[in-house]
Amino acid sequence: MANWDWLIIASVCFCTCENFVYPSAEQEFKDMKKLVDRGNTFVYSSQTDSALACYSLVLSKFNNEMPDSMKRVCVKAANNMGYLYLFRRHNYMMAYNYLLRALDIAKDLDDSLTTVYANLNMGNVFVN
16 A cells, blocks of 8 residues: 555544544443443354454443443443353453453442352352
8 A cells, every 4th residue: 555545544534533423421321232232142142252342342431430320331241251251261360350340340339239240250260
């Protein structure tokens, strides 16, 4: 590719980003939930890589200032990633890291149910 081609691509990207409209918090919440649902669909059809990609996108949006409803979606994503790394990939360190992240977020939310799910999966890390 010639140097001019990169310049054209960069200018198109800049123009596109300049007019970008950021989604509302409500729309972003819906998009995150859809990604988790899509990830769950991939899990049920044994497409682990695709499921991990969906969950990873959701978890990448996490920040401490987001509403609790969005944090709960992130906890689900982290917990599901831990589960997949544990039972499908048999990568115990990755499972441990994602489940620890799920536990941290769940404890911050003071949500006992998601804490239980993350602890249940965390127990399986140590059994295996």
